[in-house]
Amino acid sequence: MKTPLFLDAFAALLPSGIYSMRGHVPWFEGQTGPQDVLREQVLDKPYPGFGKLHIADRLSFAAAALLFSHYESCAGDETGITLGIPAGSFSTDLQYLETVENGFPSPAIFSATLPSSSVADIAIFFGIKGPNRVFAGTGTSGLCAFDLGMIMLQNHKASTMLVVSVRALEPAHMRSSLLPAYAAVENSAYAFLLTREKRDNGLNFRVEASFGKGEKTLPEQAGESYFDKLVHLLMENQNGSISFVTGDYRGHISIEKEL
Amino acid sequence: MEPLIDRLKGKIIKALKLSDVSPEDIDIDAPLIGGPLGIDSIDTLELLVLLEKEYRVTVPDVNTGRKVFASVRSLAAYIEKNRPQK
Numbered sequence: 620m621k622t623p624l625f626l627d628a629f630a631a632l633l634p635s636g637i638y639s640m641r642g643h644v645p646w647f648e649g650q651t652g653p654q655d656v657l658r659e660q661v662l663d664k665p666y667p668g669f670g671k672l673h674i675a676d677r678l679s680f681a682a683a684a685l686l687f688s689h690y691e692s693c694a695g696d697e698t699g700i701t702l703g704i705p706a707g708s709f710s711t712d713l714q715y716l717e718t719v720e721n722g723f724p725s726p727a728i729f730s731a732t733l734p735s736s737s738v739a740d741i742a743i744f745f746g747i748k749g750p751n752r753v754f755a756g757t758g759t760s761g762l763c764a765f766d767l768g769m770i771m772l773q774n775h776k777a778s779t780m781l782v783v784s785v786r787a788l789e790p791a792h793m794r795s796s797l798l799p800a801y802a803a804v805e806n807s808a809y810a811f812l813l814t815r816e817k818r819d820n821g822l823n824f825r826v827e828a829s830f831g832k833g834e835k836t837l838p839e840q841a842g843e844s845y846f847d848k849l850v851h852l853l854m855e856n857q858n859g860s861i862s863f864v865t866g867d868y869r870g871h872i873s874i875e876k877e878l
Numbered sequence: 879m880e881p882l883i884d885r886l887k888g889k890i891i892k893a894l895k896l897s898d899v900s901p902e903d904i905d906i907d908a909p910l911i912g913g914p915l916g917i918d919s920i921d922t923l924e925l926l927v928l929l930e931k932e933y934r935v936t937v938p939d940v941n942t943g944r945k946v947f948a949s950v951r952s953l954a955a956y957i958e959k960n961r962p963q964k
Contacts, residue, residue, distance in 0.1 A: 726924055
């Protein structure tokens, strides 16, 4: 029998603004979307390293920081991280190539060409020492991250899992002919905290999900927009279920408030 | 050497994209690596590129590097001593 799991906290950076457990805040005037997020919008203490984070690292970190700003610390080896990043480090790869062509390859940019650097930045800053995995380069990377986050909890690999799904490209690279169609979408970042136990300050939504391959029985949805719907349900404090089909990957995530 | 130190502080902030830091915040005698600026080993490599690109100065080995990157003041002194004369 499966252990009940809880979706206990969330945060998102979307084209319209910042979503967190405290509500929705639109972007400031002059900010065009998640790519313009400022440190002070997600983190209430100085972090000199924030400015040097490359776009995928920055949005992943910002979503995690926003989540933890309204939640207790999850430091320690009982918390793990899964990250889904469909475009991988596409923008950073192109930026590194530019420095190579300029004759001075940048070591800092090179280190950020690993998609897993996003996990490292989050883990180091928040003291998260549990297992971590990264899914990159497919349209279902975010789904896979959510799926594995739940599996790791069910299998007692961790007691809390931070699941991050990020779509992050520099605006100049959005129309690159090298970019796969599934990755050429607006920037966004989602962070969800899955737990095995209810917490006093958590949302206390019981979460169930199934993922897998099979016949198409549900209407096709664009990309991973179902995470938008999940965030809206959480913001409205509503029970609900989200079914999805993307490529040949399909399933559902349902949440139900535990009173 | 003061003008060089001032310029160097600005270049470090720009090269390492340090946020929440202004030139006035940088203590020129504080440890550069692992100090309050949060500069790590990757940043040190980036500073090596900065030295070569901007001042045509190289650091030959790790032991020299430890002394050079001890502080902003020691970094400026090394540049002053080793950069090619115009």
